Amino acid sequence: MIRIQNLNKSYVVGNTEMHVLKNLEVHIQAGELVSIMGSSGSGKSTLLNIIGILDSYDAGEYYLDNVLIKNLNESKAARLRNQLIGFVFQSFNLISFKNAMENVALPLYYQKVSRKERNKRALAYLDKLGLLEWAEHMPNELSGGQQQRVAIARAMVSEPKIILADEPTGALDSKTSHDVISLFREIHQTGITVIIVTHESDIAERTKRVIQIRDGAIIADV
Amino acid sequence: MIRIQNLNKSYVVGNTEMHVLKNLEVHIQAGELVSIMGSSGSGKSTLLNIIGILDSYDAGEYYLDNVLIKNLNESKAARLRNQLIGFVFQSFNLISFKNAMENVALPLYYQKVSRKERNKRALAYLDKLGLLEWAEHMPNELSGGQQQRVAIARAMVSEPKIILADEPTGALDSKTSHDVISLFREIHQTGITVIIVTHESDIAERTKRVIQIRDGAIIADV
Ligand SMILES: Nc1ncnc2c1ncn2[C@@H]1O[C@H](COP(=O)(O)OP(=O)(O)OP(=O)(O)O)[C@@H](O)[C@H]1O
Numbered sequence A, B: 001m002i003r004i005q006n007l008n009k010s011y012v013v014g015n016t017e018m019h020v021l022k023n024l025e026v027h028i029q030a031g032e033l034v035s036i037m038g039s040s041g042s043g044k045s046t047l048l049n050i051i052g053i054l055d056s057y058d059a060g061e062y063y064l065d066n067v068l069i070k071n072l073n074e075s076k077a078a079r080l081r082n083q084l085i086g087f088v089f090q091s092f093n094l095i096s097f098k099n100a101m102e103n104v105a106l107p108l109y110y111q112k113v114s115r116k117e118r119n120k121r122a123l124a125y126l127d128k129l130g131l132l133e134w135a136e137h138m139p140n141e142l143s144g145g146q147q148q149r150v151a152i153a154r155a156m157v158s159e160p161k162i163i164l165a166d167e168p169t170g171a172l173d174s175k176t177s178h179d180v181i182s183l184f185r186e187i188h189q190t191g192i193t194v195i196i197v198t199h200e201s202d203i204a205e206r207t208k209r210v211i212q213i214r215d216g217a218i219i220a221d222v
């Protein structure tokens, strides 16, 4: 499903260049449940954004479902994203002028699902995340952990082939985190590929494979 | 330092009212190191925002440094905040068009400290948080954990009487979290009152007192 070789990515800030991903190689089969761990600034989000076709890279190859992902125009990238990927952003990225239900329903709007059907499915996923009563709340009327759970429901609602989750339990207490990871495992059982960036080892232990990243390179993979 | 009795707070969403804090009572002496734990949506941020004079309440009394905090106009609230409180927001709230150094220096700008002096102090605190090399980065050129550490440095730079930190290690790996809490403990040694909202028990264990909140009321305090 995901084949990455010799991946290099740098950022330029002012007149310095930061080499963030260095000849990184990783292969993930369809249907795997994988976590990525590493310290703050080690390159986890950068890698996940590239896998999610949200950011470009400088050198190397990335194949997603046997399609080379390189120099794609924005409309082709958006089409592949909408068809294949559900993304939970580290900063949630909820739309401030839409309520929780509408935020969750958004991916289905892009897939041209009718309003009635997409709201029904959005409410079902809000319920799975324990937030049915908060469906009418705007993002600024939700707690940090509730916003994060809305972002998780949005990534799941279109039942994509791949779910990419960047620290999905960072704002959650241990009981709620446990429930969320159980939901990811349930989804994984149906054959969906799930990749979770986390810095909590009790979360990583509940996945089948743990990839460690340090200074932009994979240092362990068990 | 902080005396809160019969604190009640509700939010109105649409035509429903959510009673979020219910007759809450808590007293915190000057110089204490306290953590507040509770599940997602239990009222932690709501309580911290009231203590930080960032939000109003419906009933009860709140005394800060023997001053009644009730129905204050915005300029008096802002003056008290600037003089007494350093705040780490759960969503960081960095200013997007200023770099890391300028974001950290902001509280000193409000206290009319000269540009040269405030930038010197800002760089010193960025260094304490391991981010000196990232001083020129804009918030969107920082990782999630780096943004959180900039927000922490900003709360510390004016050496306020009270530091209120809402999940300050939520986006950090365990080593970086450990370093950050050591810094809070160092600051506490100088006599500053520190209150940390967290859902990580290994963080709470490193404070002197743990207050548990459930459904808007204090259920334990050890
Ligand atoms: N501006 C608002 N308008 C309406 N409801 C709100 C508002 N802010 C918070 N709430 C509600 O108040 C309750 C308490 O929120 P609060 O942010 O204090 O929770 P919390 O304990 O900090 O949770 P978390 O751990 O998820 O950050 C939640 O149910 C939330 O939906």
Ligand SMILES: Nc1ncnc2c1ncn2[C@@H]1O[C@H](COP(=O)(O)OP(=O)(O)OP(=O)(O)O)[C@@H](O)[C@H]1O
Pocket (backbone or CB within 6 Å): A011, A012, A013, A018, A020, A038, A039, A040, A041, A042, A043, A044, A045, A046, A047, A090, B134, B137, B140, B141, B142, B143, B144, B145, B146, B171, B172, B173
């Ligand atoms: N747009 C950008 N411009 C410049 N530098 C960036 C940009 N985005 C990230 N960086 C830098 O790249 C490095 C890796 O960032 P990344 O967001 O991948 O880290 P991370 O492993 O996700 O960390 P965290 O656990 O703190 O979220 C960091 O040093 C960061 O400062």
Ligand SMILES: [Mg+2]
Pocket (backbone or CB within 6 Å): A044, A045, A046, A090, A166, B143, B144, B145
């Ligand atoms: Mg990250």
Ligand SMILES: [Mg+2]
Pocket (backbone or CB within 6 Å): A143, A144, A145, B044, B045, B046, B090, B166
């Ligand atoms: Mg909160």
